[in-house]
Amino acid sequence: MNCSSRIVLIIIISGRSDPHNVEALFLLGNLHYDHGFYDAAIVCFDRAAELDSGRTEVLFNRANSYSRKGVHEDAISGYTMVLAIQPVH
Numbered sequence: 001m002n003c004s005s006r007i008v009l010i011i012i013i014s015g016r017s018d019p020h021n022v023e024a025l026f027l028l029g030n031l032h033y034d035h036g037f038y039d040a041a042i043v044c045f046d047r048a049a050e051l052d053s054g055r056t057e058v059l060f061n062r063a064n065s066y067s068r069k070g071v072h073e074d075a076i077s078g079y080t081m082v083l084a085i086q087p088v089h
Contacts, residue, residue, distance in 0.1 A: 022052045029061060038065045056086045 063078025
């Protein structure tokens with residue numbers, strides 16, 4: 001098992017062992033996004049946003065996922081939320 005496979009495994013285990021771990025959910029969402037699994041990424045980002053609604057990275061990446069899926073209204077809504085929380089993003 002190479003290093004990046006180990007990292008992925010650690011992130012997955014962390015997210016499953018502690019479903020309240022915002023960082024693990026965020027990282028797992030990023031992994032899904034990077035591999036083109038936008039629906040799975042959105043699920044992770046949604047859960048992370050439920051736990052920490054002010055974390056703009058989560059909201060921004062969720063909006064990016066919606067954009068990649070072509071769901072532009074949800075993407076724009078997400079970007080608007082980010083700008084409302086952090087006007088200089």
